[in-house]
Amino acid sequence: MYRVVFLGVLLFLLLRLLSLAILPIFNDESIYMVWGGRLLEDWGAKTFISIDGKQIGTPIIYGFTQYLPFDPLISGRLINVLFSLITYFAIVTIYIKYLKGKNLFPLILLLTFNPYVLLYDRLAIPDSIITALYSLALLVVFRLRGKFQIWDSIILGAIIAIGWYVKSTILLFFMPLVFFYVFSFIKEKELRKQIVLSIVAVFLAFYVIILPHLEHPLYKKMQGRDIKRILSISEVMAFPIKNWLTNAKQIVMLILGYGTPLVFISMIFAIKRSLREFVLPVLFLIIPIFFELFFLNYIDARYLIVVSPLILLIAALYLDTSTLNKKVFSYITIGVVLISGVLIAFFPLKYYQAIQFIPVMKNDFSQYVTGWTSGYGVKEATDWLWNKSRERPMFVFIRDDSGNPEEGTVVYMRKNERVIVLPVGMLDELYKNKDRLILRDPRFYFVSRGTQMGGIESKVKLAVKFPKPLDPEYVGVYEIVR
Numbered sequence: 001m002y003r004v005v006f007l008g009v010l011l012f013l014l015l016r017l018l019s020l021a022i023l024p025i026f027n028d029e030s031i032y033m034v035w036g037g038r039l040l041e042d043w044g045a046k047t048f049i050s051i052d053g054k055q056i057g058t059p060i061i062y063g064f065t066q067y068l069p070f071d072p073l074i075s076g077r078l079i080n081v082l083f084s085l086i087t088y089f090a091i092v093t094i095y096i097k098y099l100k101g102k103n104l105f106p107l108i109l110l111l112t113f114n115p116y117v118l119l120y121d122r123l124a125i126p127d128s129i130i131t132a133l134y135s136l137a138l139l140v141v142f143r144l145r146g147k148f149q150i151w152d153s154i155i156l157g158a159i160i161a162i163g164w165y166v167k168s169t170i171l172l173f174f175m176p177l178v179f180f181y182v183f184s185f186i187k188e189k190e191l192r193k194q195i196v197l198s199i200v201a202v203f204l205a206f207y208v209i210i211l212p213h214l215e216h217p218l219y220k221k222m223q224g225r226d227i228k229r230i231l232s233i234s235e236v237m238a239f240p241i242k243n244w245l246t247n248a249k250q251i252v253m254l255i256l257g258y259g260t261p262l263v264f265i266s267m268i269f270a271i272k273r274s275l276r277e278f279v280l281p282v283l284f285l286i287i288p289i290f291f292e293l294f295f296l297n298y299i300d301a302r303y304l305i306v307v308s309p310l311i312l313l314i315a316a317l318y319l320d321t322s323t324l325n326k327k328v329f330s331y332i333t334i335g336v337v338l339i340s341g342v343l344i345a346f347f348p349l350k351y352y353q354a355i356q357f358i359p360v361m362k363n364d365f366s367q368y369v370t371g372w373t374s375g376y377g378v379k380e381a382t383d384w385l386w387n388k389s390r391e392r393p394m395f396v397f398i399r400d401d402s403g404n405p406e407e408g409t410v411v412y413m414r415k416n417e418r419v420i421v422l423p424v425g426m427l428d429e430l431y432k433n434k435d436r437l438i439l440r441d442p443r444f445y446f447v448s449r450g451t452q453m454g455g456i457e458s459k460v461k462l463a464v465k466f467p468k469p470l471d472p473e474y475v476g477v478y479e480i481v482r
Contacts (some may be wrong), residue, residue, distance in 0.1 A: 024375030076124030109395020113341030157205025
């Protein structure tokens with residue numbers, strides 16, 4: 001059994017590491033890295049709370065990776081791969097120790113190749129971190145069951161609190177957790193005192209750890225932005241049927257698409273066959289989905305990723321079978337997942353073209369491969385500038401905007417001492433003080449978002465442009481001439 005787990009880890013890591021840089025830097029990756037770099041350089045300033053009143057954990061993590069001696073994108077994504085290993089071990093432990101799974105191969109292959117988890121495991125955004133902590137918290141709930149020890153309760157509260165510092169999506173865990181405690185209180189009368197103490201320990205540990213952030217004046221001022229996507233009670237009581245139907249369609253299509261239909265079918269068969277055997281994973285899967293269905297303004301794949309390992313866990317319990325007919329179904333299911341996983345890992349553009357018939361999924365995945373949120377052209381442009389900087393130092397100007405290619409340029413140029421990246425609004429001031437510049441005899445370049453020139457169209461000439469493969473846009477490098 002342990003040999004299978006070890007070999008599974010090697011396969012799990014190999015697939016992710018070999019495909020780590022194939023998908024270019026995503027919009028949110030560049031934003032988090034820039035925020036994090038500024039946060040660590042100027043601790044205590046306004047960036048202490050990050051941007052838009054959100055938690056500081058994510059920019060801290062990805063800001064720290066900018067100081068590692070690797071490509072900044074690789075560094076950030078390596079962190080996510082390490083967190084994805086936590087998901088792997090937590091789910092495998094639940095499967096073996098608490099659900100008495102016997103055949104590990106279906107679960108390991110699903111965790112390794114499933115497109116849903118594989119996509120986010122290779123992006124420097126917080127979703128794989130939250131997924132890991134959600135899975136780890138569920139493992140602790142299994143430990144609590146029937147014992148309700150205080151230390152386990154404190155650990156559970158701490159895990160959720162750490163997750164809250166990364167992304168508030170982790171709060172979805174509290175909803176099924178309340179049901180778990182209520183059912184346990186009703187069923188296990190002799191443990192009611194321990195259950196109450198356990199509840200107190202969980203919430204107290206959680207509150208104590210997040211309190212410093214809650215009391216930060218910037219968070220108090222801006223925290224409303226965290227809940228703008230949640231429907232109010234009055235809006236829910238108005239029965240927004242259209243919104244619910246749209247959310248339901250999004251949820252089903254995203255799970256069917258990213259997770260592959262046969263995995264979804266396997267999960268349904270498993271629940272139908274023996275729900276009592278794994279009621280906890282189902283509880284922590286279904287309740288968050290129902291909350292998102294009825295209380296969110298809109299759904300995208302990143303809201304569902306936290307529960308995706310539970311879909312794989314439940315499906316694997318059905319695929320772990322010995323009858324011939326079910327073995328054939330198991331082989332077909334895993335085969336489809338393998339093909340989909342390899343496609344999204346090594347050929348993301350072909351994967352995007354293959355899912356055109358699923359509009360919901362196409363629209364969700366398009367942000368990673370098309371338009372300005374995708375990173376195509378960013379690395380190519382910065383590599384070109386990096387090579388030019390060997391000849392002469394330079395100032396590189398960008399539009400005062402977030403995302404790609406602006407903050408992607410900052411990320412890739414951070415370690416180049418011969419390049420200073422500045423917002424284009426500083427260009428005139430720089431020219432006025434040209435004789436006192438920190439760089440001697442510099443060149444001046446501008447990185448454009450296609451034809452968006454930041455108001456300096458008359459001052460530049462095109463040096464080189466790098467087109468995006470699936471749309472007419474490009475990242476342009478312009479030399480500034482006056």
